[in-house]
Amino acid sequence: MTYIIEQQLLTITQNNLISKSLVIAHESGNLNNTGSLSLENEIAYMKRMAQKNGSFTSHWVGGGGRIVQIAQTGKIQYGAGKYANPHVYAQVELARTSNPDWFKKDYVAYVWLLKKLAAEAGIPNTLNTGTSLASKGIKTHHWISSNLGGTTHTDPDAYLMQHSISLNQFARDLSSTTQKEVLSPSSPTKSNHLHHIVVKGDSLWSIAKKYHTTLTWLKTINQLSSETILIGQRLIISTNSSNATPLSQFAIIKTIQKTLGIKQDGLFGPVTKQSLISLLQKKIGSKSDGYWGPESASKMRILKNGFSGWDVYVVQAFLTGNYHLNLDTPDKHYGPKTTEAVKQFQLSFKLLADGITGPKTYQKLFG
Incomplete structure (x- = not known):
């Protein structure tokens, strides 16, 4: 090898x-x-x-x-x-x-x-x-x-x-x-991330658009302090498994949009995010305006392994759609996979990485 x-x-x-x-x-x-x-x-x-x-x-x-x-x-x-x-x-x-x-x-x-x-x-x-x-x-x-x-x-x-x-x-x-x-590996040379090599004409914005992700996520996952990138630079696009492709992420977002009853364009943009927040607000009895604020935050329960519900679904949708963490299609069940994804998210934002979704994690995720 x-x-x-x-x-x-x-x-x-x-x-x-x-x-x-x-x-x-x-x-x-x-x-x-x-x-x-x-x-x-x-x-x-x-x-x-x-x-x-x-x-x-x-x-x-x-x-x-x-x-x-x-x-x-x-x-x-x-x-x-x-x-x-x-x-x-x-x-x-x-x-x-x-x-x-x-x-x-x-x-x-x-x-x-x-x-x-x-x-x-x-x-x-x-x-x-x-x-x-x-x-x-x-x-x-x-x-x-x-x-x-x-x-x-x-x-x-x-x-x-x-x-x-x-x-x-x-x-x-x-x-x-x-x-x-030595311990037998399983394809050890294959990366468990999706990557993009920067070529002439690329910008961080164009790369984000190509892979249906966001500038914020690309900067976070690649530890970038600005939007400056260099030709030949190797950028991490997502933390999906090695056999994942941008289309798989695209399909998951379309499934989320179908659940929400909105246009299925596969892009995790403002309309999708606001629709998810609005869905969450309806379920918790908050004003349904699609914008995260103190009123909605005050009515959220603290989520952890074993919980189920639409609040779990929206958390999963944001982790998957906005941050490309490997959760597959949201299923409303807060299991080990969701716990690990929350930990990864918390680490990226320098929060306590306990895998529990509480006020500070909600604010970073939805704010």
């Missing part, structure tokens, strides 16, 4: 190494960032830190088997403390996920990349051997803390164990001679 390594290199100066003795295995350690955008969120954060002379590593793995390189290998990266950094050829971070299938894909890609980088550096693909720099190979961040110092992190041990991967298993997988000996 060969992976595509996406290049998103930082425009910073990296100093020369003293030696190429180590490759380090990390994980993000971010308990609150486990949704479908965890990889993108972590990369965006690390890029900001690197520009401020903070810590950074060379690679990230996540998103269901994606690999992204953000810094040069064979140059100093600042991710493992002052004693290790000058001797580290590459440092690899693993983004967290709450999706077991995604973890399997991430783990296989993680192992593949660590082995590849060790081969490039000309060091053994053994894990945590020895107690000093003289023992070249792949090391966990925990090994660095225990043997070299300069850092106190203990990753990725606990996160791997959460997914039933012991350090002994990790070591065996790194030393295996064939990919089949």
